[in-house]
Amino acid sequence: MLKCEYAVRGEIVIHAQRLQQQLQTQPGSLSFDEILYCNIGNPQSLGQQPITFFRELLALCDHPCLLEREETKSLFSADAISQATNILASIPGRATGAYSHSQGIKGLRDVIAAGIAARDGFPTNADDIFLTDGASPGVHMMMQLLIRNEKDGILFPIPQYPLYSASIALHGGALVPYYLDESTGWGLEISDHKKQLEDAQSNGIDARALVVINPGNPTGQVLAEENQRDIVKFCKNEGLDLLADEVYQENIYVDNKKFNSFKKIARSMGYNEEDLPSVSFQSVSKGYYGECGKRGGYMEITGFSAPVREQIYKVASVNLCSNITGQILASLVMNPPKAGDASYASYKVEKDGILQSLARRAKALEDAFNNLEGITCNKTEGAMYLFPQIHLPQKAIEAAKAAKKAPDAFYALRLLESTGIVVVPGSGFGQMHNPASGLRRRRSPIISRFKAFHEAFMAQYRD
Amino acid sequence: MLKCEYAVRGEIVIHAQRLQQQLQTQPGSLSFDEILYCNIGNPQSLGQQPITFFRELLALCDHPCLLEREETKSLFSADAISQATNILASIPGRATGAYSHSQGIKGLRDVIAAGIAARDGFPTNADDIFLTDGASPGVHMMMQLLIRNEKDGILFPIPQYPLYSASIALHGGALVPYYLDESTGWGLEISDHKKQLEDAQSNGIDARALVVINPGNPTGQVLAEENQRDIVKFCKNEGLDLLADEVYQENIYVDNKKFNSFKKIARSMGYNEEDLPSVSFQSVSKGYYGECGKRGGYMEITGFSAPVREQIYKVASVNLCSNITGQILASLVMNPPKAGDASYASYKVEKDGILQSLARRAKALEDAFNNLEGITCNKTEGAMYLFPQIHLPQKAIEAAKAAKKAPDAFYALRLLESTGIVVVPGSGFGQMHNPASGLRRRRSPIISRFKAFHEAFMAQYRD
CATH class of the missing domain: 3.90.1150.10 (Aspartate Aminotransferase, domain 1)
Incomplete structure (x- = not known):
């Protein structure tokens, strides 16, 4: 500590x-x-307003009695009312005040899985989704799983969001940094990864996983597809689990770059689930939604063996479940209003x-x-x-x-x-x-x- | 793991x-x-309805635009509207979607501190409050702090809520059980504590803290004041931190027993903060509110030295903050409607x-x-x-x-x-x-x- x-x-x-x-x-x-806090991405603390449609839904799910009142129709948009009704129907007993399944409400995981599949063009299984109180607890859960003792190492980028070094330290593991190159716009050279890995191994470190943050935090770059393919190949060849921090997937500001999830890259390269255990972290705190205070997010976990998944489930269970407001919001950011919906234009x-x-x-x-x-x-x-x-x-x-x-x-x-x-x-x-x-x-x-x-x-x- | x-x-x-x-x-x-889930206290999953006033407040805080609309006055109670306005005013920028201070929003901690002081009759400091996503993350945080290696032991009751053994195991510490006596209605004999502690010490275990759950989970007893005083004295004499799980403080069903916090007992015995480092865990999941899905709660931490408190703060920081909906609810359960308020009768x-x-x-x-x-x-x-x-x-x-x-x-x-x-x-x-x-x-x-x-x-x- x-x-x-x-x-x-x-x-x-x-x-x-x-x-x-x-x-x-x-x-x-x-x-x-x-005081102007620029230390952390916390947009609503600096005046960014939440997306109205999302907040309408949260209010209706918090206080479902509203759905039975006539006045509600003039206060809320029609599609917020219908979608709140659907969300409540997907929650056992319509109980937003009950603990859920340890991985999160099944109906919401179905929505998220469909959103991921639509984004990537590859199938997604709701059983692979673990809803979390933001991305941080998911990262801790994975570090707890991966690090058995001080000889278990995790590769992570420098510069990095310090959650990674903090979590590795808290769980007693070995830090194995790789370096992003400022001179090439924070790109990476897989030969550097290889060298860092070999150095660690020669010191008796058993490297277990590699963390990649894309888009980059704090460096703001969007990785080139070629860089992503290099990382996937490297992890596959070296037997490393791939932990992909993809919480800025909606935050891309240049026309010549787009977000590709590491899962999409791996599947496009012909790698199946069994070829590469990987985790994608997503959060409601970033993107255009910026709902940091709601603490919602998920991890999508693929390619881990059944006994390992059981351990992940167990650790998720010990905290019972993530907060339901955050769970609902995580489903909304993966299933926002569509063209034709009443709220679409204003959204x-x-x-x-x-x-x-x-x-x-x-x-x-x-x-x-x-x-x-x-x-x-x-x-x-x-x-x-x-x-x-x-x-x-x-x-x-x-x-x-x-x-x-x-x-x-x-x-x-x-x-x-x-x-x-x-x-x-x-x-x-x-x-x-x-x-x-x-x-x-x-x-x-x-x-x-x-x-x-x-x-x-x-x-x-x-x- | x-x-x-x-x-x-x-x-x-x-x-x-x-x-x-x-x-x-x-x-x-x-x-x-x-399926009738009786495995865990999850009342709303079995049809218990949330307290209307609390949910009105959550809806208004989630969607503050409602406060500007005329229709809101006919949909919400007058004191929900005024209290939502006050709560929002106590949140920097009225931003319920922003990360808060790592310990939770200061204005809400002030309300909780006042609620504890009113309950116990002893002063409470808002800086001692750490808002958490339910009680479980608080327990993990303390175990992470207390357990340095497998020789650090934690005393805990048998039968116990298995969060404690799970958390001690996850953090690699030694389990030091003490036994509740079924034949005396799950009372305890401090001589048994003493014996278990000495056995552990003779095995090289450095006992660091004692967990007590009152009212008891899963045993349902309310500890006699004498038992509570024995525990306080024992912890003081043996140099153990006292971790008091007090999440059932509102759930007492017999006339001849009442809830006394361990802090109140210790202060009544003349022990000051410095005499006994202790933590009280509270949650919005239990009581009459039963808001399990909202994941709210707090720990009140007293008597720890400044360097130790800094470490607790650091670990709280790594997860940024607990969810704001849960934070608001934690302040409400410690400051519910009072006689004279518009909602009091129905509440x-x-x-x-x-x-x-x-x-x-x-x-x-x-x-x-x-x-x-x-x-x-x-x-x-x-x-x-x-x-x-x-x-x-x-x-x-x-x-x-x-x-x-x-x-x-x-x-x-x-x-x-x-x-x-x-x-x-x-x-x-x-x-x-x-x-x-x-x-x-x-x-x-x-x-x-x-x-x-x-x-x-x-x-x-x-x-």
């Missing part, structure tokens, strides 16, 4: 919460009047508006970074983050040393204390070539504040 | 799910037409109706058990279960042996296959003196079916 680190909620964030309390108790005591306007806004802000922030002294930033293709490289002057590095801080943490702390903007130092994602700093992207006032801070910082420390 | 067992969702339940599918695909193919009718029905059914089942050949059952005082002892005839034990089953599992399987009633064999709760069988209590049709089964079973196997 002591080894576990989780920078997206780490030192900088705890300090930010302290400053936030100070702003409440002593307004005007700081040079800014709000489409909301969805497109959110995705266009995310894309626009990504581009604006990328451009702002690339126009600032000492900062370079790759093109953002997907997900919700930018991961710029900030070349700090020697004088700043020395000031950091004097303050007993890593250079990137020093920079992030200064940024917070000057502007209220919360970012995660690049080292929190495992990035080695300091000084770098991850800045998660947000609405435009952030850009001007950041720009002013950075210019003042450089003026102070420029060599 | 392989050592972990979880009988309340184990072999019998999996077989029941198979039979349920058979009933759906081939109606009429079994001698009963529904009171619903609450009393549920608690009276639970008490009535407990008594009816207890009487039915005690009138059957070979069955004895203690008086049920609280919680949601009965734990009868079933004295199986020798012939039945031999039939079980021939079928390669434990006698209690054999009985439970026969009961399921004859009636559709799902119970948990006593051995699933760790009870040693077989043959015994746990039967979780439910509505009355179960009694007649159970009675007919048991009489036929005894007729077949009577010595």
Whole structure:
């Protein structure tokens, strides 16, 4: 537990919460009047509105008596009412307040399986779906299953979303990093994977699985299909389970890239279930829906033997089930309104508006970074983050040393204390070539504040 | 992971799910037409209705646009509307779709802290509250914290809710059972605790904490205050953290017993926070609310040092936060409508109706058990279960042996296959003196079916 680190909620964030309390108790005591949390993808905390149709459905499922009242017809859309009726009919006893099957409500898993099959063009089995309270508990469940002792290793990307290193550490396993190449837009070279794997093996590590995050977090790239095929082949050849974090599947902002699930890639290559045990993680927290607080998600588990599946089921059972609101939402994001539905037009306007806004802000922030002294930033293709490289002057590095801080943490702390903007130092994602700093992207006032801070910082420390 | 067992969702339940599918695909193919799940406290799955006021609030918080509409006033109670407005105001940005603080929304923790203080008459700090997705994740978090290696032991009661043994096994710790005495209505003798602790210590086990479940699960007793004081003293003297499962605090059915939190008992004895690190687990799944599917709950953590608290915070952070719907519900069960509120009268009718029905059914089942050949059952005082002892005839034990089953599992399987009633064999709760069988209590049709089964079973196997 002591080894576990989780920078997206780490030192900088705890300090930010302290400053936030100070702003409440002593307004005007700081040079800014709000904390802007860019440390984690949490869009509704920054004003993004939920999709109306999804919330109508949740309200109706929470309080089904509404379906019997005449006034409801003027308050809710007709298809929300009919779909709520269908969802409730698929829940045993219409009881949204009952524990469900440990894997989640069967009727909702059927809907999700159909959604995955429609997305990929390959069959999907509802028995392979495990509904979870967001993606994180699914990742923990798999780490608990895969890691027997400190010699069991998991390959994971650097830079990474720190959930992976945290979960591997919590479960007492060995971290086997592979590196994404900033110079090729965070692409990967399978020869690097091979080298890292062999190094680990020569240290007695039994590598059991490989984590891949696509679209990338925090790096924002969308993997080329060729990269995906390389990974599938590598896992198959080396006998590694493939753990695919695919929670940003709806967040792609460039025309020349599209999302392909790793399952689709593997099946297209002719690999069947038995050839490659793999897991796909999905969440209601990302995409255009951004329903982080609802804690919904699922894992699709294919290719594991019956005894292993029994163990996964058992661990899922010990927590009884994931929350039903999150389960319903997970089924909705995999089965949103279709053309012809009463809510489709307004749903489409909301969805497109959110995705266009995310894309626009990504581009604006990328451009702002690339126009600032000492900062370079790759093109953002997907997900919700930018991961710029900030070349700090020697004088700043020395000031950091004097303050007993890593250079990137020093920079992030200064940024917070000057502007209220919360970012995660690049080292929190495992990035080695300091000084770098991850800045998660947000609405435009952030850009001007950041720009002013950075210019003042450089003026102070420029060599 | 392989050592972990979880009988309340184990072999019998999996077989029941198979039979349920058979009933759906081939109606009429079994001698009963529904599966009656008595394996776990899941009241809404058996027709218990949620508290209307709580569901009104959830619907309004899920879809706050409703608060701006005139029709809402005729669909929702006035105090639901005003309280939803207050709850939303306490959530940063009114965003029920945003990740919250890792411990849960501060405003909701304030409400819970006030509810605990009012219940106990001792001060409570909102910073001591960690909101969780039901009680189970809280228990896992504490086991993860307490168990460093296989020599770290946790004392827990037998019979027990198997979450505890499962979680200790999953985290690789040592099980140190203490025994509840069936002959004294599941009371406890602190001399037995002492003996079990010393035995464990002589085997090199470093006992770190003691679990107590009050009211008892699956045994249904409410601990005498004297027993509670003994436990507090014992933990204090032996340097054990006290983990108190208090999720049945609203489920007490006898006039001569009342719920006392362990914190209240410890403070009444003059022990301060520093004297005794302790945790109280509460859940929205039990009580009169029975909102299992919403996965809400909290732990109140007192007396742990700052570095230990930091570790708890870190582990809570790795899962980001518990679901906001469950967080809201946890605040509601600790702050229900008060006399004078618009909804109070109807809330009171619903609450009393549920608690009276639970008490009535407990008594009816207890009487039915005690009138059957070979069955004895203690008086049920609280919680949601009965734990009868079933004295199986020798012939039945031999039939079980021939079928390669434990006698209690054999009985439970026969009961399921004859009636559709799902119970948990006593051995699933760790009870040693077989043959015994746990039967979780439910509505009355179960009694007649159970009675007919048991009489036929005894007729077949009577010595």
